[in-house]
Amino acid sequence: MQNQTEQAFSEILEESKHKIYRICKVYAVSPIEPQDLFQEVIIQVWKSLPTFKGNSSISTWVYKVALNVCYTSKVRLEKKNLNPVSLESIKFQLAEIPPEKDQQEKYLALRKCISSLNEVDKSIIVLYLEELPYKEIAVITGLTENHIAVKMKRIRKSLLKCITKKLK
């Protein structure tokens, strides 16, 4: 049983590490680094995996855990109740080929604009950018698909306005 859990955990991590990290990068607020949040998410995935009931796909579940951890870390930081952990077996290295300047500028503008949204809108747009269908976004956020569709129209509009302004 333990071996099965470990095997599943390894597979989930290899499959999801980049998407978890993308979310952490948006939610990390100084002094918390995205790497700190990433480790918090990994710990929570490990702790919660035995309770995963299969009510949703494992990918949806990972998104849910990641968003919850990122949100609660922010709250814990505000309450000065967050002591980031350090897992030595996770290493981050800069890629050999850095991203193009133009792409980097666009990403920074996108990230800044997402960060200015409220928590619900932030999680909806992050999941949209991850290309999740509204049905799955609904499962994760607890909102109805219709509500998400309505919200998405407004979020996309305001986000585009914000990004255009930043890139001018």
Add this chain to the structure above:
Amino acid sequence: MMEEELKDIWGELKDVWRNSSQSEKIELQMSGLLAELKSKVSQFEKDSIKKDIKMIKSSTSQFEKDSIKRDVTNITTSIRKIIQYFKKKKE
């Protein structure tokens, strides 16, 4: 803005988003990570329980302490009476 144009913009933003995680490599040494998690998680849980106990202890008001003391005194008195009753009966 035209529908098609918007579609293109969002398509590009999705690419920018997806590629953002490629700026860093994430290396996971899985066997080491599993060992770390096993030891750290149990320690977190112990620390968390300790913290909870400390919080419960500190949040117990004086009133509750007095109330518990009074209850203990009442129970002790009652037990003494019962013991005395049985002793007398035996005699």
